[in-house]
Amino acid sequence: MAVREPLTQVIGRAGEQVKRRTRVRRPSSAEGRDAYHVMVAVGEERQLVPLASFGCALARSREGRMTLVTVTPDGTRPPWLKVPPSCADVPVDVLVLRQMKAPGQDLAHLVNQKPPDLLVIGWRGEPKRGRYLLGRTLDPVLRNVLCDVAVVRSDFARTPRNVLVPTAGGPNAARALEIALSLGSDVQITALYVAQRSLGQPEVILGRERLRAAVAPWEGQSLIQRRVVQAHDIVRGILGEANSGRYDLLLIGASNESAVDRALFGNVPQTVAVDSPIPTVVIRRQAETVQRRLRHAWWRVWRFFPTISTAEQVEVYKRIHRGARPGVDFFIMISLSAALAAIGLLMDSSTVIIGAMVVAPLMSALLALGLGVTMGNLRMIRMALGSVLKGAFLAILVGLLVGTSMPKAAPTGEVLARSHPSIVDLVVALLSGMAGAYAICRRDILAALVGVAIAAAVVPPLATVGIGISMGSAQIAGGALLLFLTNLIAISATGGLVFLAFGFQPEPSESERSRVFHRGLLSTLFLVLVVALPLIWLTWRSVQQTSLQRAITDVLTSEVPQRYVEVTEWHICEREGETFCLEITARVDHVVTEEETAALQRRLAARLKRPVSLHVIAIPVQYFHIQVSPSATVPMTKSTNSAALQP
Incomplete structure (x- = not known):
């Protein structure tokens, strides 16, 4: 972690934050408004030397300055927070923040007030599980700061001489190459591309082309070597090269930090940083405004989801x-x-x-x-x-x-x-x-x-x-x-x-x-x-059948003469292409003629806008209505719309 999570609750009025700034030495003439600024966040004593050494190397190569910052519960400077001897030739400020919220949120707020060119934070190499990529403290910093970030894992107290930079053409990998070149003029850099073995020789050729494009901005630099290795997967390839004994630092660009990407494809930099046998630095460029706002909105919603221990x-x-x-x-x-x-x-x-x-x-x-x-x-x-x-x-x-x-x-x-x-x-x-x-x-x-x-x-x-x-x-x-x-x-x-x-x-x-x-x-x-896919097809077919049945019902209701015919049931017979067979069962009180059936078929075809083969089953019926009167006699009358059938 970059900053140690406190065990005590800070009590103070809302919004109050005490900053204690110590100027270690007067800045040189190279330090001005546009001087390259590296901010190093330190959470505990054992992080001080490796993080400060890395930050000083970057500030020194660009004639810039460095700021050491830490967060404490009461805002007092820890006794161990001293400038290492390796930073004697670099202008250094020391800044102590009083904790008001979570340490990561306090640090992000400070950084965004006047963003440095690069924020260096430490990580123990023990990733949290679930929604957090690097931990509850580091993730708010990664999400919210308006500058480039370097996450350092492992201890090293000297400037590295041989740096390994895996790259696949992404913007974070390009930033990692740029920072590697800033470590010093005598640093040897190897740009690495891992070609998946299952893809064969074409993947190796593609890797060479991508490496050539990645190092094109520094084509004249003899310090960058290009190397393509084959492996079963990217993580194995990077770790195998890092374990060869030829390198003393691994610089790798961060990948997409969304939960979906981590779930589906894993997070290669995180996995490599955990298992790397050499000191490792993960570089993340400042996100675009839209991307940063979307990510921030997602995490504001996501934080309301409960967690379990x-x-x-x-x-x-x-x-x-x-x-x-x-x-x-x-x-x-x-x-x-x-x-x-x-x-x-x-x-x-x-x-x-x-x-x-x-x-x-x-x-x-x-x-x-x-x-x-x-x-x-x-x-x-x-x-x-x-x-x-x-x-x-x-x-x-x-x-x-x-x-x-x-x-x-x-x-x-x-x-x-x-x-x-x-x-x-x-x-x-x-x-x-x-x-x-x-x-x-x-x-x-x-x-x-x-x-x-x-x-x-x-x-x-x-x-x-x-x-x-x-x-x-x-x-x-x-x-x-x-x-x-x-x-x-x-x-x-x-x-x-x-x-x-x-x-x-x-x-x-x-x-x-x-x-x-x-x-x-x-x-x-x-x-x-x-x-x-089959469910969508079945649903579409069901909707089509329902629509057709509703249309047939509406047509029969409006087109069948109610004074002559009463439809009791109907169903669709076997269909042949666009023509379908419609069978109607009806009670009739008269003899249904062929001309009447043909007229009904034409009206149905016109309303349904498709050919119809019509079958009519006419059942002759006689209706009687029994009316009960107060008198002793019970008259039996026929329905007014029924015709008498002679015996």
Whole structure:
């Protein structure tokens, strides 16, 4: 960390901040308004010499000045805050801030009052987990300061002689090269490009071109050498070169610091800085105004999201692991839940189906799958996936047995509702996964997990698959299976994202788990897209059918003469291209002629704007109306719009 987090609370009026500035020596003539200014933030004694030595080397090479700054609870200067002998030839100021808010916020506020050219801060090399990239203190500085930042990890007390600068053409890498050149005229710099071995020789050629473009501004400098190495991944390539013994400093440009990038692709500079065998400096250029404001707005919203401690993370892990383990209780509850769901589906009873949702244990297994991906825990992924598959097979089998025991049962509304999934079901599953993961991480609202299980409805689709198989209906079974796969993928995906927000993530040093984590997240996103495509198509087809049915109903209502015909039902027969067959069943009180049917067909085709093949089933009827009068006799009269039928 650049600044030590205090253990005491500072009491003072709001907005008050005491600054104590000490001028170590009078600045030289080179120091003026435009002199290169390096500000070094020191949080503890052991950071003083390495950070000050690095800052002095940069200020010296540009005939600039340096400011040492620290934050203390009461604003007093620590006894160890002295200018090192290595900075004797550099104008140095010492500034002490009284802590008013968090140390990182106080430092950022000071820097932004009159931004230096470069801010140097230290880092212990122990990254925080979850939302923070480098820690609770450093992240506010990185987000908010209006200057370039150099994050220094490890100790060194002398100017380096051989500097390694990995580059892929980004702006931060160019800034790292510029700072490396500022370390001194006798510093040898190696610009490194790591070509992924799987991409072969074309990637090596591309790397040479990118290095040539990266060092083009300093083409005349003989101090910069270009080097391309092949490795299985970028981190391995950089660490392998740094471990060769030829370098005494690694300068690397920062990558995008957004949470999405870190989750999907990892943070290469952070991982390299943690595992580097030599002193490492991560360089980040000042962000553009729009980018900085967007990042600041994102973090203002993000900070309201609650956090959990490491002990709470362990408790959540144990709770999910225990609930997803495929033991005897797991299979008994799956069997009972599937039986209840199947009976409720065949009875068309939503109450019974809700009871089945409450007792189903599959929700824990789905959340365990998301947690396993987030933590890069391959063992948990296998256990959760095995539990889901075994539970799904058992639920389908129970649904098949219940459906077979009722051979004369017909598809009910509840069965049909689960055989026609739509994109809305995907949205519900995504939200259910987020709610379930959030509830299980927060002990105070753990009871809400029951409601989430009802909303997700994991077991009823599996029971519907078994019922569809027992009825010999591939449409029912296939639609219900698609609904279950939608729930499986969506709940695991968004549940994993919530776990990531709560800090569940493999450490950058755990390379194997990090690979599982990244591949798992990319695979999950791919599966969400894959399952969304048929749902979008089914939703579009359902909307089209609904629109067509509404149009036909409106046409029949307006075009069919009510005084002659009463339509009791209609349905669409087999369609042939744009022409579709419409079969109408109606009660009539007269003989319907072919000319009348043809006229109705023409009116339907004109209103629907497509060819229509019309079939009319006319059922002759006679209407009677029985009227009860106060007299003893009960007259029987015909309806006024009915014609008498002679016997």
